Amino acid sequence: MSETHAPTARTRVVREAHRGVYERAAAYQILDEGFICHVGFTVDEQPFVIPTAYGRSGDNLYIHGSAASRMLRNLDKGIPMCITVTLLEGLVLARSIFNHSMNYRSVVVLGTAVAVQDVKEKLEALKLLSEHILPGRWAESRQPNERELKQTLVMRLPIEEFSAKVRQGPPIDDEDDYAFPTWAGVIPLEMVPGAAIDDPRLDPNRPVPAYARAYSRKR
Amino acid sequence: MSETHAPTARTRVVREAHRGVYERAAAYQILDEGFICHVGFTVDEQPFVIPTAYGRSGDNLYIHGSAASRMLRNLDKGIPMCITVTLLEGLVLARSIFNHSMNYRSVVVLGTAVAVQDVKEKLEALKLLSEHILPGRWAESRQPNERELKQTLVMRLPIEEFSAKVRQGPPIDDEDDYAFPTWAGVIPLEMVPGAAIDDPRLDPNRPVPAYARAYSRKR
Numbered sequence: 001m002s003e004t005h006a007p008t009a010r011t012r013v014v015r016e017a018h019r020g021v022y023e024r025a026a027a028y029q030i031l032d033e034g035f036i037c038h039v040g041f042t043v044d045e046q047p048f049v050i051p052t053a054y055g056r057s058g059d060n061l062y063i064h065g066s067a068a069s070r071m072l073r074n075l076d077k078g079i080p081m082c083i084t085v086t087l088l089e090g091l092v093l094a095r096s097i098f099n100h101s102m103n104y105r106s107v108v109v110l111g112t113a114v115a116v117q118d119v120k121e122k123l124e125a126l127k128l129l130s131e132h133i134l135p136g137r138w139a140e141s142r143q144p145n146e147r148e149l150k151q152t153l154v155m156r157l158p159i160e161e162f163s164a165k166v167r168q169g170p171p172i173d174d175e176d177d178y179a180f181p182t183w184a185g186v187i188p189l190e191m192v193p194g195a196a197i198d199d200p201r202l203d204p205n206r207p208v209p210a211y212a213r214a215y216s217r218k219r
Numbered sequence: 220m221s222e223t224h225a226p227t228a229r230t231r232v233v234r235e236a237h238r239g240v241y242e243r244a245a246a247y248q249i250l251d252e253g254f255i256c257h258v259g260f261t262v263d264e265q266p267f268v269i270p271t272a273y274g275r276s277g278d279n280l281y282i283h284g285s286a287a288s289r290m291l292r293n294l295d296k297g298i299p300m301c302i303t304v305t306l307l308e309g310l311v312l313a314r315s316i317f318n319h320s321m322n323y324r325s326v327v328v329l330g331t332a333v334a335v336q337d338v339k340e341k342l343e344a345l346k347l348l349s350e351h352i353l354p355g356r357w358a359e360s361r362q363p364n365e366r367e368l369k370q371t372l373v374m375r376l377p378i379e380e381f382s383a384k385v386r387q388g389p390p391i392d393d394e395d396d397y398a399f400p401t402w403a404g405v406i407p408l409e410m411v412p413g414a415a416i417d418d419p420r421l422d423p424n425r426p427v428p429a430y431a432r433a434y435s436r437k438r
Contacts, residue, residue, distance in 0.1 A: 010265060015288040036307055036321075038257035040266035046229060047259035047266050049303035051325055069234040084268035088255055088410070093431065096361040097349060098371070102255075106270055130316060140401045142315040152317070170418045182359045183428050184418040191307070194407035199389045202403055209402050212312065 011163040021164035030105045031056045032219045035133045040082035041074050055132035059159045062125045067153040075113050083109045091187040094171035095180040109162040113155035125154045136211035230382040240383035249324045250275045251438045254352045259301035274351035278378045281344045286372040294332050302328045310406040313390035314399040328381040332374035344373045355430035
């Protein structure tokens with residue numbers, strides 16, 4: 001996990017190169033805190049970017065969905081793809097407009113996904129996805145049946161060609177601007193859960209489980 | 220704004236087609252609540268997905284960045300692109316694993332962006348981007364100078380070919396599953412601001428402005 005990964009020409013961070021991170025451990029921490037990725041793929045020269053859930057197991061990312069979806073129908077052909085995970089952490093207000101920025105951590109993974117064919121691995125991947133999003137939920141849900149498994153496509157993308165990019169901390173202004181008379185600093189942003197909402201058809205005597213009461217992405 | 224837009228073969232929602240939304244007003248509300256998009260573009264058959272800020276003015280989206288960035292260097296060649304905006308609103312816990320879902324609103328815009336060459340339009344677009352993210356900030360910041368304007372590339376993408384997708388409300392389980400003994404419902408998720416953090420070099424007598432104290436994306 002402490003391996004430092006040599007960026008390729010495609011994953012080397014070009015702009016603000018000092019923000020580039022190529023260590024697996026740092027990238028995996030970002031991947032484990034997030035659970036929504038944006039998947040990029042190209043059909044007839046037109047790129048598409050689609051949000052979806054993901055999970056990580058070792059050096060692989062898994063995504064899933066209906067075998068009928070445009071995204072999975074195309075990815076199943078073995079075309080190049082990109083998975084990007086972005087954790088937005090704040091607005092950075094500098095004195096100059098030019099130095100305004102955002103605090104964030106993001107990971108970009110390039111490669112070609114393969115469909116998981118083996119039923120046992122498919123079920124394990126679905127459990128992984130579920131536990132990645134909401135630990136504890138899998139065991140308390142009605143498990144997938146054969147028909148549902150057939151309707152679901154699971155794709156595995158090896159995390160081989162990747163880079164992360166991180167910006168944190170206060171604004172960095174040009175030295176001449178520090179005297180400019182305005183407020184400067186950071187507005188932190190965080191994705192937070194609200195109080196769990198019972199399904200209208202839920203037995204009113206059933207309590208909200210702990211994993212739905214204190215949801216957090218901190219890892 | 221009440222126009223209903225006919226989807227193309229590329230923007231028609233394939234999976235969960237009832238979630239597809241093709242009205243400009245509905246798509247624009249999503250675009251106005253968000254401020255981070257994921258931009259897709261293809262270089263040598265490899266798709267890339269990069270997070271960045273955006274703003275909307277009328278029927279155009281604007282993005283900006285360093286003219287040296289990989290993304291803008293490529294987009295400036297006039298290649299097809301995709302801008303996707305996703306507002307995540309909750310985890311949907313059904314009785315069956317298969318019917319677990321997320322509540323979200325998303326917009327996908329396809330097209331080709333053009334660089335804004337006119338200096339006046341460029342400055343207006345930068346103001347638009349700034350006010351889209353944090354209304355009130357532009358007037359209190361040091362304005363861009365000629366050198367900074369030259370270093371910044373602003374791209375305009377007409378909102379012509381687009382679709383939105385929306386999922387809201389409680390889980391939908393198979394009728395047979397409603398008796399399954401587990402909790403079901405929604406964990407709402409929201410991006411919320413924390414208390415503004417002063418820049419360490421800020422004059423300690425300068426108060427946090429109202430726009431940084433009560434930041435909200437509700438539109």
